[in-house]
Amino acid sequence: VESERRERRLAVEQLRRAERLNIIGKLAAGVAHELGTPLNVIQGSAELLQAPTVPPERRALLVETIRRQTARISVIIRHLLDFGRGTGNSKAGVDLNDLAAETAALLLTTALQRECTLSFAPAAGAIPLVANASELEQVMTNLVLNGLQAMPRGGELRLSTCIEERVEPGGSGRRYGCVVVEDRGDGISAEDLPRIFDPFFTTKDVGDGTGLGLSISYGIVQDHGGHLEVASREGGGTRFTALLPLAAGAGS
């Protein structure tokens, strides 16, 4: 039984990894575009440095510019690599606001390229969780990409976080860190709504959708003891809320 469980866990981990790589494919154009600006600045600075007439104090500035833009490129690439690599099964103390901010930063260019704006409204203060950071980023990225895909004519996508208390069936309240992803797209029909979390359910063309994003996200949120909820009306946009239990002892 133990080895069966391990095999199953490995299979799930592999599927999540494959879907993460799929997301990276979707982000690649945005990331490449984002690298363009610092690369141009570096090239321009290097060309200026080659001119013999540049005074020494100006040279120091140009070198500093190159250093800074190189660092910026490293951050963009490291983030993408971290995202692709994942962090195995390990959970650690994280701030949900940090993860959401990183996700928003990674997706900003992708949103703009799709004629969408991405707004980010974090809750005031920290939202401490014990969680697998890259898996939660995968969930948020999935939800944001779905929202962007639902607005082919552009529009505003809102990413926000908050803390919410829910009364459990037992009667006692439990506090959750929430990520809310809201779009103004076409919504989900009443017929499709019960099926969106099913593996391989997709209404998108081959290449646009695998139908795995939401089923994997659902599994990840469940692994964290949380809930993934959806509210949608045909023609009225869609709101996904991921509720994740606050770290034990987090100021209640």
Ligand SMILES: Nc1ncnc2c1ncn2[C@@H]1O[C@H](COP(=O)(O)OP(=O)(O)O)[C@@H](O)[C@H]1O
């Ligand atoms: N924000 C959204 N707006 C409208 N429909 C959505 C949204 N998110 C998900 N869906 C529906 O749920 C289906 C499954 O989503 P998902 O599991 O991410 O797979 P995929 O995006 O590859 O199709 C989508 O094909 C779409 O029909």
Ligand SMILES: [Mg+2]
């Ligand atoms: Mg998807």
